[in-house]
Amino acid sequence: MGVMRFATRAIRVGQEPDATFRAVVNPIYQSATFAWEDLDHIPEIDYTRCANPNRSTLEEVIAALEDARHGQCFGSGMAAIASVLSYLKQGESLLMASDIYGGTHRLATTWLPRQGIETLTFDAADPESIRAAVRPSSKMLIFESPTNPNLRVIDIEAVSRIAHEYGLIVVFDNTFASPALQSPLALGIDVVVHSTTKYISGHSDVIGGAVVTNDDTLATHVFDWSKAVGAVPSPFDCWLTLRGVKTLAVRMDRHNQNAQSLAEFLERHPSISKVHYPGLPIHPDHALAKRQMRGFGAMLAIELTGGEAAARRFCEATQVFLLAESLGGVESLVGYPPLMSHGTMTPAERLERGIPPSLVRLSVGIEDIDDLTEDVSQALDHV
Ligand SMILES: *Cc1c(COP(=O)(O)O)cnc(C)c1O
Numbered sequence: 001m002g003v004m005r006f007a008t009r010a011i012r013v014g015q016e017p018d019a020t021f022r023a024v025v026n027p028i029y030q031s032a033t034f035a036w037e038d039l040d041h042i043p044e045i046d047y048t049r050c051a052n053p054n055r056s057t058l059e060e061v062i063a064a065l066e067d068a069r070h071g072q073c074f075g076s077g078m079a080a081i082a083s084v085l086s087y088l089k090q091g092e093s094l095l096m097a098s099d100i101y102g103g104t105h106r107l108a109t110t111w112l113p114r115q116g117i118e119t120l121t122f123d124a125a126d127p128e129s130i131r132a133a134v135r136p137s138s139k140m141l142i143f144e145s146p147t148n149p150n151l152r153v154i155d156i157e158a159v160s161r162i163a164h165e166y167g168l169i170v171v172f173d174n175t176f177a178s179p180a181l182q183s184p185l186a187l188g189i190d191v192v193v194h195s196t197t198k199y200i201s202g203h204s205d206v207i208g209g210a211v212v213t214n215d216d217t218l219a220t221h222v223f224d225w226s227k228a229v230g231a232v233p234s235p236f237d238c239w240l241t242l243r244g245v246k247t248l249a250v251r252m253d254r255h256n257q258n259a260q261s262l263a264e265f266l267e268r269h270p271s272i273s274k275v276h277y278p279g280l281p282i283h284p285d286h287a288l289a290k291r292q293m294r295g296f297g298a299m300l301a302i303e304l305t306g307g308e309a310a311a312r313r314f315c316e317a318t319q320v321f322l323l324a325e326s327l328g329g330v331e332s333l334v335g336y337p338p339l340m341s342h343g344t345m346t347p348a349e350r351l352e353r354g355i356p357p358s359l360v361r362l363s364v365g366i367e368d369i370d371d372l373t374e375d376v377s378q379a380l381d382h383v
Helices: 006-012 053-065 077-085 102-115 129-133 156-165 216-229 235-245 248-268 286-292 307-317 347-352 369-381
Strands: 070-074 093-097 118-122 138-144 169-173 191-195 209-213 272-276 299-304 333-335 359-363
Touching: 006 053, 006 248, 053 070, 053 209, 053 235, 070 077, 070 216, 077 102, 077 138, 077 191, 077 209, 077 216, 093 102, 102 118, 118 129, 129 156, 138 156, 156 169, 209 216, 248 272, 248 299, 248 369, 299 307, 307 333, 307 359, 307 369
Parallel strands: 093 118, 093 138, 138 169, 169 191
Antiparallel strands: 070 209, 191 209, 272 299, 299 359, 333 359
16 A cells, blocks of 8 residues: 555554454454563563553554654543653743643643642743743643634644744644644644544543654653553553544544534524634634644634523533533533633633633534534523
8 A cells, every 4th residue: 555645544554454364353452461472582562551452553543643653542631641741850841831721731730840840831822922931941832722612723833933942842732623634743843642532532432642753752751651650541442442533534524514514603693792613714813723724623612692691501401412521522512611621710710711601612523413503503592
C-alpha cells in the first residue's frame, strides 16, 4: 500500500489480518504477560504495563492520524496530560492558557505546586500575552482550541511561534477538534495530547488518552513515565477505541453538518441571545477557524435570554439531548457548565471566563438533524 489518506489510515494502519487465523479484526490480547521462547531472545512484548499488542496498534494508528512518529496511549486523557507535565522539574514553571480544561487546571494548580513547579497563566486568545507571562523558569506551555465552553479558536501557529522564541516546549490538547479537523504538529506544536474518551473513540463507552509527538526525547520520557506509574489502558479499552477510531472521518463529517445546522437554527431563535459556534460568520474567530481547521466541530454553547432559570429548564427539558458530562460521542449531550464542567469555579471566576449562568453547552451527536432540531425547539418552548 502506498501513502494512505486519513480515512484509510484509521482503518488499515497496523491492522493486517492476524498471523494465526487471518482474522480481519485482531483479537483482544487479554494477557498480563507473554512467554519467553528462551533466555537468549527478549520478546518484543513481555508484560502489559510496558506494552500490549492492542495498545501498540492503537498507538500506531493515532500517531498516523496526527502524522507523528510517536504515539503513547494512556488510561485517561488526564494520565496522558500528567505524563507530559511530569517532564517539568522542581523550580521550573508551566505557562497555561487561562481557558483550559478543568482537569488540566486542577493538575497544574493543585498538584504541580507540591512538586515545586509553578503554574503561570496567559490569555491564549492574545498570543502576545505570553511575553508578559513568561519567566526564566518557564519550560513548557499548554493550551487548547477550540476552548471550552466558549468555543474561541486560538491561533495555534502564533502561540507556537512566540512560545518557541522563549525556548518553551509547546503542548496542545487536540481533544475538541480531533485529528480529523486539525493538525497541530504541522502548525509548530511539539506535543499533542488527547482525551480519546471523546471523538477518537466516539461512543462514550471508554476512558482513554494519548500523547503524540515527533520529539524523540519527549516520546521516551512519556513512555518511561507510563512504564513507571502504569497509567495504561486495558487491552479491551484499546480494542474498543480502535473500533471507534475507524469511523472518525465519517462521524466528524456528520458531527460538523449537524452542529452547523443546529447553530443556524438557534441563532434565529428568539429565546437565544447568543450562539457560540466557530462555523457562524458572526463568531469572532470564524476566519481563523476556516483557515486553521477542516470543519468547525460539533461543540457549541448558547446563552438563553431567560437567564439562569431558562438555562436550567432547557437542560432538563431536552429528550434526545441527554443531560450528562462529557462530549464527542455519537449521542447528543447537553451540559450546564456552572454545575458540571466548571462547577469548581466561583460565579465571579466563571463570569470573568465568559460563562454566565444563562450558558448551556451542547455536544452535537450524529442522530438525524430533524430530531435534534425538534428536540431543542420543544425544549425552548418550555423555558
Ligand atoms: C475530557 C477532556 C480531558 C480529560 O480526559 P479524560 O479522558 O476524561 O481523562 C482533557 N482535555 C479535554 C479538552 C477534555 O475534553
